[in-house]
Amino acid sequence: MAELLADTCGFRFLVLFFNCMLTFGSYFCFDMPSVLQDTFTQRNNCTNDSKSFHDDKTFDSSLYGNASSPNVTCNNCTECLGMSEDNYNLLYAIYAWTNAVVVIAAGFLIDKLGNRFGVFLFSFLCVVGSSTFAVGVMMKGTAAMLPLMLIGRLIFGSGNGSLTIVQNRITAYWFRNKELAMAFGITLAFSRLGSVLNFFLTQNFAQVYGLQWTMWGGAMLCGIGFVSAIVVSSLDKWGTKQKGDDETLRSDSKKLKFTDIRYFTLPFWLLVLAIMFFYNGVFPFVADASKFIKDKYDLPKTTSAYLAGAVYDVSMVVSPFLGGLIDVIGKRGILALICALLTIPVFGILAFTSVYPLVATLWLGITYSFAAASLWPSIPLVVSQATVGTAMGVTTSVQMIGIGISNLVVGEILGKNLTAVERLTRWKYVMIFLLGNTLACVATTLLMNITDKKRGGILNLSRKQKLQKLHDVTESFNSESGTYDTDSERQPILGARHRSINA
Numbered sequence: 001m002a003e004l005l006a007d008t009c010g011f012r013f014l015v016l017f018f019n020c021m022l023t024f025g026s027y028f029c030f031d032m033p034s035v036l037q038d039t040f041t042q043r044n045n046c047t048n049d050s051k052s053f054h055d056d057k058t059f060d061s062s063l064y065g066n067a068s069s070p071n072v073t074c075n076n077c078t079e080c081l082g083m084s085e086d087n088y089n090l091l092y093a094i095y096a097w098t099n100a101v102v103v104i105a106a107g108f109l110i111d112k113l114g115n116r117f118g119v120f121l122f123s124f125l126c127v128v129g130s131s132t133f134a135v136g137v138m139m140k141g142t143a144a145m146l147p148l149m150l151i152g153r154l155i156f157g158s159g160n161g162s163l164t165i166v167q168n169r170i171t172a173y174w175f176r177n178k179e180l181a182m183a184f185g186i187t188l189a190f191s192r193l194g195s196v197l198n199f200f201l202t203q204n205f206a207q208v209y210g211l212q213w214t215m216w217g218g219a220m221l222c223g224i225g226f227v228s229a230i231v232v233s234s235l236d237k238w239g240t241k242q243k244g245d246d247e248t249l250r251s252d253s254k255k256l257k258f259t260d261i262r263y264f265t266l267p268f269w270l271l272v273l274a275i276m277f278f279y280n281g282v283f284p285f286v287a288d289a290s291k292f293i294k295d296k297y298d299l300p301k302t303t304s305a306y307l308a309g310a311v312y313d314v315s316m317v318v319s320p321f322l323g324g325l326i327d328v329i330g331k332r333g334i335l336a337l338i339c340a341l342l343t344i345p346v347f348g349i350l351a352f353t354s355v356y357p358l359v360a361t362l363w364l365g366i367t368y369s370f371a372a373a374s375l376w377p378s379i380p381l382v383v384s385q386a387t388v389g390t391a392m393g394v395t396t397s398v399q400m401i402g403i404g405i406s407n408l409v410v411g412e413i414l415g416k417n418l419t420a421v422e423r424l425t426r427w428k429y430v431m432i433f434l435l436g437n438t439l440a441c442v443a444t445t446l447l448m449n450i451t452d453k454k455r456g457g458i459l460n461l462s463r464k465q466k467l468q469k470l471h472d473v474t475e476s477f478n479s480e481s482g483t484y485d486t487d488s489e490r491q492p493i494l495g496a497r498h499r500s501i502n503a
Helices: 009-021 024-030 037-041 085-113 115-138 145-175 180-209 211-243 246-255 258-263 266-297 301-308 310-329 332-352 357-382 385-414 420-454 463-480 486-490
Strands: 045-048 051-054 072-074
Touching (some): 009 180, 009 211, 024 115, 024 145, 037 085, 037 266, 085 115, 085 266, 115 145, 115 211, 145 180, 145 211, 180 211, 180 301, 180 310, 180 357, 266 301, 266 310, 266 357, 301 310, 332 357, 332 420, 357 385
Antiparallel strands (some): 045 051, 045 072
């Protein structure tokens, strides 16, 4: 490490690699219930016409024939947990609600206490949460199963959402005014690699090794994040000291107050709402996509999981390239608006047509990739470096409040004890609800672009324009005063210098 220079491209990309590995395992774990939704919600039962005989009741073969009778079907799902649709969606809702509560405080603590505190604490919570969830699965058939699973998701949500914040904060520090959008894209790609591998591997792994070992395997992958936390913490400490920024960062952190949130600008808040509405469409869809595809298109469970995972397949492949492109051309706000507009047909196709679902999931994967690569890297452009963690925390909190509400709404729409025809109708209502969120995102991103243009068009600057504006601001500062203004800590580095920050 002594031979590595912190200002070199190689060092910051080494930091980026281990920073990416922080969330590889946790993103794998996050959507494991989606792939195994049937296993979570079905019961081990035999059915004769409209009558069902569950494993907790006596099956009288003298009355209804044996399991091999043409009139009797047994699903042989000995590991099925028998959860209701409401309880299944609650696994995602409690994750989202926990994030909504925790991440604001987590973002502020990261800004206040530093990256190294954050990576250790939150990666550890991911390991504890995923392990507790696995223990809950082992309690199948007992009253302790659901509470333990919910507690596990709660702890896991406390860690994973907050870990993403510190991950983004590290990326924002090491790649500011450089390959920022590309770095965010690579980070997203690594995270989605975990999601993609989950959709490809989890179903088959569970069939071979069983549900319990599958859950413990996910917990072990979260352990990779904890090991990566140790490495990236060491690299970050070494690099900031070598660059001479360590004491400056500590000084800025000491001055930071939670009330500084009032200095966040209108473009920031519109950006927050745009992220919330867009993700309200994506995440609840992916959470139920495997079941939806199986129900509507009558496809096998494994195939349904693969098709649902196509959203993340696309994101994993194209995000780094999109980030590099956006770094050069800018136009983040405009791209966000275009992505929201192009997402409208996705839910229309799923709700009102019988077009093969891969078309819609690939399409959603493309718009999701562009949106993520343009929206999240915009946050460091509209807040100060000292408040990036707090800003990420606020954004994630609002995002998770929206996703949590959306998951609950989807669970209520789907209901329970429905016939096949009724269920298809309810799925159509779900797609219409997700479409409504997308339309709200269109309105928000349009307003965001109008507001941003009035304030100098920061979100749509290209790399060349951004560096020129940064140079002009620096020159103006040096020539006008040469003194340090404490208010500048609260201002975006590219913000309009003479305009009130509360405007």
